[in-house]
Amino acid sequence: MRRVLVAGNWKMHKVPSEARVWLAELKRLLPPLEAEAAILPAFPILPVAKEVLSETQVAYGAQDVSAHREGAYTGEVSARMLKDLGCRYAIVGHSERRRYHHETDALVAEKAKRLLEEGITPILCVGEPLEVRERGEAEAYTLRQLLGSLEGVEPEGPERLVIAYEPVWAIGTGKNATPEDAEAMHRAIRKALSERYGEAFASRVRILYGGSVNPKNFADLLSMPNVDGGLVGGASLELESFLALLRIAG
Numbered sequence: 001m002r003r004v005l006v007a008g009n010w011k012m013h014k015v016p017s018e019a020r021v022w023l024a025e026l027k028r029l030l031p032p033l034e035a036e037a038a039i040l041p042a043f044p045i046l047p048v049a050k051e052v053l054s055e056t057q058v059a060y061g062a063q064d065v066s067a068h069r070e071g072a073y074t075g076e077v078s079a080r081m082l083k084d085l086g087c088r089y090a091i092v093g094h095s096e097r098r099r100y101h102h103e104t105d106a107l108v109a110e111k112a113k114r115l116l117e118e119g120i121t122p123i124l125c126v127g128e129p130l131e132v133r134e135r136g137e138a139e140a141y142t143l144r145q146l147l148g149s150l151e152g153v154e155p156e157g158p159e160r161l162v163i164a165y166e167p168v169w170a171i172g173t174g175k176n177a178t179p180e181d182a183e184a185m186h187r188a189i190r191k192a193l194s195e196r197y198g199e200a201f202a203s204r205v206r207i208l209y210g211g212s213v214n215p216k217n218f219a220d221l222l223s224m225p226n227v228d229g230g231l232v233g234g235a236s237l238e239l240e241s242f243l244a245l246l247r248i249a250g
């Protein structure tokens with residue numbers, strides 16, 4: 001009942017001309033899918049994604065959005081701009097934004113609200129750094145981050161919210177969480193969502209796992225009952241491995 005989502009976070013990789021060739025190839029080679037595929041490239045690639053992916057089953061979206069609606073905010077990109085470019089999704093609260101740009105839970109919540117106002121589904125990232133896991137506080141930390149980032153966030157329905165659990169120590173390190181550890185955290189996240197939004201809502205929210213997902217470990221992660229897809233960095237950059245992930249998702 002929850003449609004699997006495989007979302008490629010391209011981070012600051014590829015230029016628009018490279019992306020155009022890559023996306024056209026994806027369109028050509030795409031197998032029929034029950035799962036949903038999405039590409040989340042850097043802002044300058046979004047017009048290319050709109051051109052190439054419109055009328056395909058591949059969704060696309062952004063990696064961030066401004067907390068402001070409009071105005072004198074040099075360098076910012078609004079949710080309305082993303083809407084105009086046809087974005088279905090946007091990431092908020094990625095650990096790289098939290099770490100390098102000092103984004104707080106309160107700011108992340110504002111960003112999620114701006115997206116929802118425009119009908120864009122936030123992919124809200126949470127997850128603990130290594131020292132927190134080693135202290136045995138991973139769950140408390142992640143749930144605090146989750147609820148703080150959802151303060152005042154009221155999606156119209158469960159399909160309007162996606163959560164991504166991305167343990168910071170697993171990102172770009174080749175060290176993924178075990179399927180069992182991921183499942184335990186996803187279960188805890190769903191329980192917290194259930195207390196926040198009610199059980200019927202929480203049972204339909206997709207919770208993705210992110211952190212060194214690749215074609216070798218994806219099937220085991222996806223076999224867990226509360227893992228509803230992947231937010232994929234490195235393995236989404238090569239067409240072959242992204243297609244392999246889509247085939248595994250089915």
Ligand SMILES: O=C(CO)COP(=O)(O)O
Nearest residue numbers: 009171172211212233234
């Ligand atoms: O940060 C991630 C996706 O948002 C994960 O990146 P990697 O898949 O490269 O570990």
